[in-house]
Amino acid sequence: MTITTVPEPVLAPSTTPRRRGGGRRGQGWAAFFFLIPWGAGIVLLTVGPMLYSLYLSFTSYDLLSAPEWVGLANYELMLADPRFWKSVRVTLVYVVVFVPLLQVVSMLVALLLNSRLRFLTGYRALFYLPSLMGASVAVAALWRQVFGAEGLVNAVLGVFGVEGVGSWVGDPNRALGTIIGLNLWAFGSTMIIYLAGLRQVPRELLEAAEVDGASRLRRFFSVTLPLMTPLAFFNVLMGTINAFQSFTGAYVVSGGTGGPVDSTLFYTLYLYERGFTQLQMGYASAMAWILLVVLAVVTGLFFRSSRYWVHYGDES
Amino acid sequence: MNRFSRRTTVLGVGVLTGVLLTTSGCLNGGGGAAQVSDGQGEVGGNIQIAWWGGESRNAKTNAVVEMFTEANPGVTTETQSADYAQYFNRLNVQAASQSLPCVVQMQDRQVNDYTKRQTLMPLDEMVASGAIDTSQIPPAVLDGGRGSDGKLYFIPYGIAWDALVVNTTLAEETDAGAPPEEWDWPTFVEYLRTAQKGLPEGKYAAPAGGQLQNTFYAWAVAHGIEVFNAEGKLGFTEAQLKEFWTMWLELQEEGVSLPPDMAAEEPPGADQGYLATGTTMVGALPGNALYVASQTLEGTDSGGELVSRRYPDGPAGIGNILVASGFGIAANCDNVPTSAAFIDFFTNDLEAGVGFAADNGAPTNTAVLEALTGSDSELPELKRAELEQYEAIVADNPPKVNYPPGFNAVFQQSFQRNYNEAAFGRQSVDDAVATFFAETNASLG
Numbered sequence: 001m002t003i004t005t006v007p008e009p010v011l012a013p014s015t016t017p018r019r020r021g022g023g024r025r026g027q028g029w030a031a032f033f034f035l036i037p038w039g040a041g042i043v044l045l046t047v048g049p050m051l052y053s054l055y056l057s058f059t060s061y062d063l064l065s066a067p068e069w070v071g072l073a074n075y076e077l078m079l080a081d082p083r084f085w086k087s088v089r090v091t092l093v094y095v096v097v098f099v100p101l102l103q104v105v106s107m108l109v110a111l112l113l114n115s116r117l118r119f120l121t122g123y124r125a126l127f128y129l130p131s132l133m134g135a136s137v138a139v140a141a142l143w144r145q146v147f148g149a150e151g152l153v154n155a156v157l158g159v160f161g162v163e164g165v166g167s168w169v170g171d172p173n174r175a176l177g178t179i180i181g182l183n184l185w186a187f188g189s190t191m192i193i194y195l196a197g198l199r200q201v202p203r204e205l206l207e208a209a210e211v212d213g214a215s216r217l218r219r220f221f222s223v224t225l226p227l228m229t230p231l232a233f234f235n236v237l238m239g240t241i242n243a244f245q246s247f248t249g250a251y252v253v254s255g256g257t258g259g260p261v262d263s264t265l266f267y268t269l270y271l272y273e274r275g276f277t278q279l280q281m282g283y284a285s286a287m288a289w290i291l292l293v294v295l296a297v298v299t300g301l302f303f304r305s306s307r308y309w310v311h312y313g314d315e316s
Numbered sequence: 317m318n319r320f321s322r323r324t325t326v327l328g329v330g331v332l333t334g335v336l337l338t339t340s341g342c343l344n345g346g347g348g349a350a351q352v353s354d355g356q357g358e359v360g361g362n363i364q365i366a367w368w369g370g371e372s373r374n375a376k377t378n379a380v381v382e383m384f385t386e387a388n389p390g391v392t393t394e395t396q397s398a399d400y401a402q403y404f405n406r407l408n409v410q411a412a413s414q415s416l417p418c419v420v421q422m423q424d425r426q427v428n429d430y431t432k433r434q435t436l437m438p439l440d441e442m443v444a445s446g447a448i449d450t451s452q453i454p455p456a457v458l459d460g461g462r463g464s465d466g467k468l469y470f471i472p473y474g475i476a477w478d479a480l481v482v483n484t485t486l487a488e489e490t491d492a493g494a495p496p497e498e499w500d501w502p503t504f505v506e507y508l509r510t511a512q513k514g515l516p517e518g519k520y521a522a523p524a525g526g527q528l529q530n531t532f533y534a535w536a537v538a539h540g541i542e543v544f545n546a547e548g549k550l551g552f553t554e555a556q557l558k559e560f561w562t563m564w565l566e567l568q569e570e571g572v573s574l575p576p577d578m579a580a581e582e583p584p585g586a587d588q589g590y591l592a593t594g595t596t597m598v599g600a601l602p603g604n605a606l607y608v609a610s611q612t613l614e615g616t617d618s619g620g621e622l623v624s625r626r627y628p629d630g631p632a633g634i635g636n637i638l639v640a641s642g643f644g645i646a647a648n649c650d651n652v653p654t655s656a657a658f659i660d661f662f663t664n665d666l667e668a669g670v671g672f673a674a675d676n677g678a679p680t681n682t683a684v685l686e687a688l689t690g691s692d693s694e695l696p697e698l699k700r701a702e703l704e705q706y707e708a709i710v711a712d713n714p715p716k717v718n719y720p721p722g723f724n725a726v727f728q729q730s731f732q733r734n735y736n737e738a739a740f741g742r743q744s745v746d747d748a749v750a751t752f753f754a755e756t757n758a759s760l761g
Contacts, residue, residue, distance in 0.1 A: 062433065063408050063409070063411065063412035064408070064411045064412060064429075064430070064433035064435055065433045144581065148581050149577065149578050149581065166575075166577050166578075167577040167578055167580065167581050169580070169581050170576070170577035170578060170579070170580035170581035171577045171580075172740055172742070255584065256401065257729060257732075257733070259580055259732075259733065259736070260576065260577070260580035260736055260740065261733060261736045261737050261740055261742060262733065273729075276405045276408060276409070277405065277725055277729075278725040278726060278759065279408060279429070279725055281412075
């Protein structure tokens, strides 16, 4: 490796007389001035409310009267609250099932769309379309109809002679599965990232492996997949963070209750219920801070683990 | 450079502290004594008006608002509406930032959540000064707008009541036949069992009544059981709730009432529920929803006719309770005279009342009620039947339930969820009852 030294540019002496008090300090203030909009935004809209919510987490605050300092009471209540633990369990099951499923489905569709099919652009647009609607309120409302006792899914099953299946969204053993299906449907964004990555895989590497007698499956696992790990890292990390904060689908499908019998009581849904329905904003703030800490730890663990499974092409 | 960094740091900390102090100031609620006003003064300027309801009520309320502004040329209005559940969530956020609309719709089930925090203005002085006329409202009905401190916080303009609505077309295909005019609980349960035997597959005689809080109130008051005690806690015992839930769990077991998975996915709203679509033969609906449910049922393949019956009577008498809805004034309101004038107009103007067509229950104003039930009324027949049922219930002097603060936040969800824990077989009925008591009593009062 050679190191090239770049000579410092020679500056011509300025012909403009400098003002007293100008120069570096003046530029510093100018920079500060231009940073004010960003700074104000981050202080007013992010850091300020965050710190205030941290304060609220140590208070009893019903939104309608002044907060009252209660120390760690909200955190202690949380540990003893069975519904808090139910929401943790539902969210963890969702994260553990949904995130890997999303990666597998997205990768499979990306592989399919990376082939030489006719009307490929049309297919790509078609597969990406659900992501534009995502797990929106309209789609979630539709989901309720599709997975109802007399919905489309049971009608299709009836054609194949499967009768008496009952409601999917109304059965606590299946309701979470329908939410996973609902959110999985919007796989387009993850798929597009994988598709972009697949198109960057050097052809010569795949051809060399083929010449060496590697099967299609072997080429995928030994050449394509390792080269895709930086993208997988990004997708898994973002997918996990989003999954921990999942809200809309469960809110609409369960009518805001997390039902039936708390089977879709996502963490954020319970946080919302505590804050805005039960008017316990102190408790809700404490829940929000626990979620923040958990997400920080999970993100840290992902970065720590990445050295073992993420391979960058330029690594020696 | 170090000096600059220090300055920047100091400045940053200062700004942040300012933000926190400002934010905390903004978010702190009232806390002090609620304002009192006699509502007298110039009627003009702008007021915000908020209510809950669907499309039909929005259209009718907007029409009344328009009539008010036409009658008061100096007044402008801004209106907000949302469905029932979202309405109160939004109200809570607005109350937190002291930006409640001047005129807010209230119900006796929620009012104490707001009076406890002094976010509503007492209206007694406005009534005394004549700014709001309540002379056409029977005193017992007006009391529906009082908080637990005895002060008047909203003027009820509509009274809703829950009724048992029966699909007589289905019922007459069974041995049960048309429902009697009045019944008690054993007769009612037997009626359902008889009907179920003659119903086609996929139809149910009854809804999942164990999860319906209004059905429980009806059962409780008919049995002389106090729903909430003077301390604002649950007034009934665990054994009493167990008896009620067991009755419905047995009906579910026998296939007479809706299975819990179907009940869990029942669409909200009387016009979309299972009674309106012909899946259940009996439904527990607000009495003023008979008309809209009938309209939906008429449009289904099976069709059918609906009739409304009062809840079963019990040893203590009538089981029906009344729910009052009306408008109040927010404590942060800066245009009290105009707000008072609007409430007075909405409650008392005959043309406005007739145009509103009892959309949120029977009109509390006796003159409006008479105009709607009179022989020259243009109200549809079923709508008139609703109002006649209201008059019959009122004549029996139904008991009043005093809903404590915290009711809206916890009771309903906890009641439904814990019943379903037993209905899905996830908990014994004893455990479900115990959990409900622990959850609810912790939040009430």
